[in-house]
Amino acid sequence: MLLLPAPAKLNLFLTITGRRDDGYHNLQTLFQFVDYGDTLRFNLAPEGELKLTNALASCEITSSAISKVAPEQNLIIKAARLLQAHTGCGQGAHIELTKRLPMGGGLGGGSSDAATTLLALNQLWQLGLSIDELAILGLRLGADVPVFVRGAAAFAEGVGEQLTPVSPAEPWYVVLCPNVSVATADIFQDPELIRNSPVLTLSQWLSASWRNDCEPLVKKRHPEVAKLLSWLVEYAPSRMTGTGACIFASFDSQQTAEEVLAKAPQGMSGFVAKGCNQSPLISAIAQKK
Numbered sequence: 001m002l003l004l005p006a007p008a009k010l011n012l013f014l015t016i017t018g019r020r021d022d023g024y025h026n027l028q029t030l031f032q033f034v035d036y037g038d039t040l041r042f043n044l045a046p047e048g049e050l051k052l053t054n055a056l057a058s059c060e061i062t063s064s065a066i067s068k069v070a071p072e073q074n075l076i077i078k079a080a081r082l083l084q085a086h087t088g089c090g091q092g093a094h095i096e097l098t099k100r101l102p103m104g105g106g107l108g109g110g111s112s113d114a115a116t117t118l119l120a121l122n123q124l125w126q127l128g129l130s131i132d133e134l135a136i137l138g139l140r141l142g143a144d145v146p147v148f149v150r151g152a153a154a155f156a157e158g159v160g161e162q163l164t165p166v167s168p169a170e171p172w173y174v175v176l177c178p179n180v181s182v183a184t185a186d187i188f189q190d191p192e193l194i195r196n197s198p199v200l201t202l203s204q205w206l207s208a209s210w211r212n213d214c215e216p217l218v219k220k221r222h223p224e225v226a227k228l229l230s231w232l233v234e235y236a237p238s239r240m241t242g243t244g245a246c247i248f249a250s251f252d253s254q255q256t257a258e259e260v261l262a263k264a265p266q267g268m269s270g271f272v273a274k275g276c277n278q279s280p281l282i283s284a285i286a287q288k289k
């Protein structure tokens with residue numbers, strides 16, 4: 001049995017620098033992990049059988065939302081099938097997911113679940129694939145999967161697959177999750193999306209002020225996100241992560257972050273978590289070796 005985390009990521013900044021011929025967008029972003037996320041439990045099963053069950057999570061909204069995703073559409077099953085097809089492995093697995101991360105929140109929960117599945121089954125099925133091979137396979141599942149497979153905070157370019165490890169500060173974050181699910185594809189299809197930001201070098205970025213090019217559009221499409229950002233910015237500079245709708249702000253101490261979260265508008269879900277430049281997934285795997 002293997003019990004592993006699938007942590008959330010934050011995009012500390014995110015700009016879109018152009019559109020490729022295949023419709024995908026080139027971007028520049030800074031990924032950092034947090035010590036909060038989903039949990040997956042893996043058990044060997046006979047004869048290639050893949051079974052996914054949802055454990056009851058503390059958050060009813062997310063556990064009921066994930067149960068509406070058909071198993072074959074779930075990135076966990078897709079990742080497992082991809083590994084079976086790539087290696088010809090005839091083994092199976094029973095996987096139990098405890099879903100805490102809101103879906104379509106820009107926290108990368110689906111991609112993180114997929115990456116955890118790739119690493120876990122590589123170990124459980126003794127496939128011996130390298131991290132490079134798993135990252136390349138992961139990219140077929142989603143642009144964000146490689147960074148979760150590699151597990152190092154990174155400056156990302158291309159569609160998010162060209163990764164340069166970096167070590168930003170690791171503050172405490174307040175992450176707020178408005179009850180809005182944003183489909184990444186919808187944002188990238190919108191003609192109003194800012195998609196002509198200049199390309200900066202990493203060192204230019206480290207002294208620039210950080211922003212998210214998706215934020216103006218998501219604020220316009222979802223006024224509740226705009227309202228929440230103007231509430232959080234009273235406490236600390238605040239931004240949206242990914243294509244939204246979750247927002248975050250950083251604080252020096254866990255206590256201050258908890259105090260701000262406690263004041264959040266009634267009914268708002270959110271959490272306090274620590275920024276991590278090494279993914280909790282990689283730390284957990286290293287501990288088990």
Ligand SMILES: C[C@@](CO)(OP(=O)(O)O)[C@H](O)COP(=O)(O)OP(=O)(O)OC[C@H]1O[C@@H](n2ccc(N)nc2=O)[C@H](O)[C@@H]1O
Nearest residue numbers: 023024025106108142143144159160184185188242243244
């Ligand atoms: C932009 C980011 C930043 O982290 O947003 P979030 O999804 O995390 O909010 C991600 O890279 C998203 O990655 P991911 O969620 O894996 O996206 P994918 O499934 O690969 O793509 C969903 C759809 O979004 C569009 N898309 C995605 C990424 C990209 N660089 N350009 C695009 O145009 C494409 O239309 C694609 O069909």
Ligand SMILES: Nc1ncnc2c1ncn2[C@@H]1O[C@H](COP(=O)(O)OP(=O)(O)O)[C@@H](O)[C@H]1O
Nearest residue numbers: 073074075103104105106107108109110111113
């Ligand atoms: N295991 C999974 N967890 C979350 N979403 C999943 C999963 N498998 C498939 N999906 C699909 O991927 C979409 C994006 O989910 P998610 O990664 O949580 O959002 P985001 O990319 O905005 O962080 C969901 O709306 C859902 O349809």
